[in-house]
Amino acid sequence: MREPTVVAEPGLPEAVTIWEVGPRDGLQNESAIVPVEAKAEFVERLVAAGLPVVEATSFVHPKWVPQLADAAELVQRLGPDGRRHPVLVPNERGLQRAIDLGCEHVAIFGSATDTFAQRNLNSSVEEQFAMFEPTVTRARSEGMDVRAYVSMCFGDPWEGDVPVEQVVAVGTRLLDLGASQLSLGDTIGVGTAGHVTALLDAFNAAGVPDDVLAVHFHDTYGQALANAGAALRHGVRTFDSSAGGLGGCPYAESATGNLATEDLVWMLHGLGVGTGVDLEALVATSVWMAEVLGRPSPSRVVAALAG
Structure with a gap:
């Protein structure tokens, strides 16, 4: 399988962490409900492809996210x-379910705006x-790591x-609660590279270093990869993405798919930045999941390499 020509860029890190959200953020927005057997295989295939972090699911009430x-x-x-894969918990009830199953990593999902919070x-x-x-305090007391998303x-x-x-005000308060990492979400995909840089600068000015931050871009306006490049050059070292570009947001209809993991990996590998990901295995996984869902993957790299 073709790989990108590597032209390293001075000042970039040797490696970064990809936080794979396909099984959770990707599948939660599908109209069809994927069988649990296929979800388990999806997670296992992503792990086998070298993704260091695979967010597995969310303990939300089935009424709100039946998928x-x-x-x-x-x-x-x-x-x-399964216990080491991060899971999203909306509140103390969701956290208790994660504790009962022995989960080690949880995430909470906050909002920067009142309307979306409502x-x-x-x-x-x-x-x-x-x-x-109380959710974060309990999780920390149980020895769990806590990540915070802000949408x-x-x-x-x-x-x-x-x-x-x-x-910045919302994000710093989530960190102050006890979260170890803050993922900044462009939920409807309207951000541009300059906006990304300005937001990261503002967090740095508020005392939050880049190594505490992650970025979570959606590709509604085709800017997700450019935005990831801006964050990389700024100093961010954790990038959320979704295999095959799956996902969106069930509470925001204008939110289309996440940044495709394959597209991100192609860019990073071309820059000489390591990810630990086997691109061929990842593409095969996304092709397989596209067959499960009955529609082609929106990832450009998947289309190019699997065509």
């Missing part, structure tokens, strides 16, 4: 390794912190532009 109603069964099917969390931006505080960092479909200082 992930089998979260507990999935974790159990994955066996002992739609996604049934709370205001301010109220979300009171909801998350709508670059724009909101109902509120429009989101001020950089508003995103």
Whole structure:
């Protein structure tokens, strides 16, 4: 299989971490419900392809995200390794389910805007912190690692532009609760490279270094890969992406697919930045999942290499 020509760029790291979100953020927005057996195989194939972190599922109420109603069964099917895969927990009830299954890594999902907080969390931006505080405190007391997502960092479909200082205020408070990492989400994919740099600069000015931050880009306007490049050159070392470009957001109809992991890997490998990912195995996995879903992968690299 063809690989990119490597032309290393001075100043870039030797390696970065790809945080694979396909099984959770990718499949939660599918109209069809993927059988749990296929979900387990998806996770296992992604791990075998060298993805260092694979976020497996979310312990949300099945009423809100029926596609992930089998979260507990999935974790159990994955066996002992299932406990090390991060899972999303919306509140203390979700956390308890993760604790009961022995999960080691959890994530909470906050919002930078009131409208999305109301739609996604049934709370205001301010109220979300009171909801998350006992969840994070309990998780940390159980020895779990906690990641925090903050959505709508670059724009909101109902509120429009989101001020950089508003995103920084929300993100720093989530970190202050006890999260070890903050993932900045361009939920509707409206961000551009300069906006990414400005937001990262603002977090640095607030005392949050790049190595605590991750980026989570959607490709609605075709900017996800350019935005990832801007974050890479700024100093970010953790990148969220979804195999085959799966995903969106069930609470924001304008949110299309995530940055495709294959496209990200192609760019990084071409720059001489290691990922530990076997691109051929990853492409084969996305082709297989596309067959499960009954539609082609939106990833350009998958289309080019599997065509």
